[in-house]
Each structure stands twice: as structure tokens, then as C-alpha cells.
Amino acid sequence: MLEYVERKGTCSSKWDGLNETFGADGLLPLWVADMDFRVDSHITGAITDYIKTGIYGYYVIPDSYYDSFIEWEKNEHGLSVEREWIRYSPGVVCGFNFALQVLTSPGDAVIVTTPVYYPFLHAVTNNDRRLVCSELVNREGRYYIDFEDFENRIISEDVKAFIFCSPHNPVSRVWSADEISHILEICRKHGVAVISDEIHHDLVFNGSVHTPTMSLAAKNDRLIMFTSASKTFNIAGLRNSFVVIRNPEVRAEWDRFMTGLRLNMGNPMGYIVSEAAFRYGKEWLTEIREVICGNYEYIKEQFALHLPHVVMTPLEATYLAWADFSYYFSPEEIQPFMQDKCRLAFDYGSWFGGDKSGSFIRINLATRRENITEMVNRIITEAGCRL
Ligand SMILES: Cc1ncc(COP(=O)(O)O)c(C=O)c1O
Known part of the structure; x- marks a missing residue:
């Protein structure tokens, strides 16, 4: 059973390194490719054995x-x-x-x-x-x-x-x-x-x-x-x-x-x-894959209901969803909206080169569902107020 870990305050770049990249703290982080789940117990066992040798x-x-x-x-x-x-x-x-x-x-x-x-x-x-x-x-x-x-x-x-x-x-x-x-x-x-x-x-x-x-x-x-x-x-x-x-x-x-x-x-x-x-790690990997797919499907479903012009790229690989908000936001608008209004941290499309992804966000799916729900609710609510 996967165990979610509260990582804030653990020197996690995803949670504690926000200021350096976004110039702001207190954002819900769905950016860098790092998971919020404890590793498989065999991994902690192996590293603990090593540490115990002294x-x-x-x-x-x-x-x-x-x-x-x-x-x-x-x-x-x-x-x-x-x-x-x-x-x-x-x-x-x-x-x-x-x-x-x-x-x-x-x-x-x-x-x-x-x-x-x-x-x-x-x-x-x-x-x-x-x-x-x-x-x-x-x-x-x-x-x-x-x-x-x-x-x-x-x-x-x-x-x-x-x-x-x-x-x-x-x-x-x-x-x-x-x-x-x-x-x-x-x-x-x-x-x-x-x-x-x-x-x-x-x-x-x-x-x-x-x-x-x-x-x-x-x-x-x-x-x-x-x-x-x-x-x-x-x-x-x-x-x-x-x-x-x-x-x-x-x-x-x-x-x-x-x-x-x-x-x-x-x-x-x-x-x-x-x-x-x-x-x-095979069993742990099966579990994490289910979490990733479940989170992706949930986001896709919610956006289809509330922001139907968001285009979600099909999830074939990685734990990073790629979402096109160009119907709703220009490249100049997307980060201020997501960061200042919704208090969320993503990797933004403009970071990835080319000139066609300015209104995209990359969403890290490897976290607990509550964070994903919170992210979706903030976007839907704030977008609803704005549109
Ligand atoms: C395609 C790709 N390569 C490399 C890395 C990072 O590799 P490392 O941490 O081993 O430098 C990432 C991290 O997200 C990645 O997506």
C-alpha cells in the first residue's frame, strides 16, 4: 500500500524549493518530476542495512x-x-x-x-x-x-x-x-x-x-x-x-x-x-502506475465537465500530464493565473522550447488525490470567476 508523505520542511526541492524557481512560497507544487510517496520498503531496508554498518x-x-x-x-x-x-x-x-x-x-x-x-x-x-x-x-x-x-x-x-x-x-x-x-x-x-x-x-x-x-x-x-x-x-x-x-x-x-x-x-x-x-520494486511500481493513471483520468474528466476546451494529451508515459489551456489563456496570462490566482506551481509550456506550447502546463501526477482535487478545484473556481 503506497504511503503519502508530507514533504514540506524536508528539504524537498518540489515543496521547499518553490521560491527559487517561482519567486513565491506556499504554492501547491505540481511541477518537478518527483513523487510524494514513500519508496518501497525493500529500498529503505537495503539502505538502512548499509547505514547500520557504520x-x-x-x-x-x-x-x-x-x-x-x-x-x-x-x-x-x-x-x-x-x-x-x-x-x-x-x-x-x-x-x-x-x-x-x-x-x-x-x-x-x-x-x-x-x-x-x-x-x-x-x-x-x-x-x-x-x-x-x-x-x-x-x-x-x-x-x-x-x-x-x-x-x-x-x-x-x-x-x-x-x-x-x-x-x-x-x-x-x-x-x-x-x-x-x-x-x-x-x-x-x-x-x-x-x-x-x-x-x-x-x-x-x-x-x-x-x-x-x-x-x-x-x-x-x-x-x-x-x-x-x-x-x-x-x-x-x-x-x-x-x-x-x-x-x-x-x-x-x-x-x-x-x-x-x-x-x-x-x-x-x-x-x-x-x-x-x-x-x-515491481509491486510498488504497479501501485504507483495505478495512482498516476487514476489522477490523470480524474483531471481529464473534471476539465471535460468544467473547462471543456482544455486539451489533455493522452497519457502514454511519464507521470506528467500535458494540458493545453490555449482556448482560455494566452502565453502571457497562464502563469499569473495559475500562480497568483490559483496558488499552484507547474512547469510551464514556454520552458520546453518551440513556439506552440506557451499556454500549456505540465502537471505532476505522482501525488495523493487530495492534492489533485485541490488543484482542479482551484483552477475551475478561479477560471469560472474570470471567464
Ligand atoms: C527526460 C528526463 N531526463 C532526465 C531527468 C532527470 O534526470 P537526473 O535527475 O538523473 O539528472 C528527467 C527528470 O524529470 C527527465 O524527465
């Missing part, structure tokens, strides 16, 4: 950690990963920042498909690469890649790398095997390296099936896959993620770069919780 010296990563990931990928996603392909990164975001440095040079063009998880955009510009955006096509709330535009931009901008979000945050899209194959084919044809962020791969819904990019790639494709147990099992604070590189040349380039940083080992607790999550 020794926190340098650590040797056990084989069982790698095995738990290899088994998870095989059983959950049908992906065969070999031990020697796996590397460590203290997070997926810093991982794809490293990958840009490994796979591209300053000034190189890097493509993303917008709207997309905004650290992709920042990674490109912060590393002095050139940002090229191919806008996803929104058809009644569901999003599609415009392959022609994607390829044309690769050619005209001489793109060297693509940062792929699969499943896609914020548009909740699980890309089909055909779509992924098409992307790989275009990238291969034009010598574009692929950085595939698959952190949301376990959180898929409504019959969708995640296809790992690597399962469709050729052996010599310049591909780096990133994933983690962190989003799936709510352990992101422990900074442990997996880098999978099958191409030996790319692996050697990665290793050379990481050796320069001396970043070959993380905090022991990150390894311990990731392994416990993969080995024992």
Missing part, C-alpha cells in the same frame, strides 16, 4: 548491481545488455551533458524535438553547441515527429548529434518501433550521433510498450543510452544512473572523457537503492 568508506560496485539492471532491461524491455557496455553517471542530465562533449565539438549543431525536457535545450547552449529545434506536430493533443523537417534541418544545419527523449517528456509519447527505426535511419544516413534519454521507460500506460533505441540500432551506430531507476522508483536524490554504450569506439571516447573527470564511482547508497528497486 562504515562509509570507498566502495567496490558489486556484480549484483549490474546483474539487477541487466535482468531488469531483459525482463521489462526485452533489451540484452552486456556488462561491459554499462557505465555510471551521477544523473541522466549531467550524463547527456557529458555525452555532448564526447560526441560533438564546440560550435557543432545539435538537434532536439520540441517541446522537450528543457535541460536538453540548456545542455546544448551551455556546452557552446548550436541548438537546432524540430517542432513536434500536435494532432488533437497527440504528438508526432515531422521526419521531413527533422531530416531537412539535419542537412541544412549540418547537425552532429540528436538528443532523443524516449518516452518523451513533456508530451507523454511512447515512440513506436517504426518511428525509432526511422529516426535511427536518418541519423545514420547523415552521421548524426544519438543520445537517447530513456529515464521514463518504466512508466508507460494504457497498453503502450517502450522500445529501447538500442534494440533497433546497428552495432556501430554512435549511440549512447541513458536510463535509471530514479524516476521509476522515486530515488532521484541518490544520483545513480546507467550509461549504456555498445559501440566500443564510442565507449573508449566516453571512458577517456570520464577518466579526465575522475568520475568513475558514485555514492554507495545510489547503487544499493537502485539494485533493491530493480529486484524488489
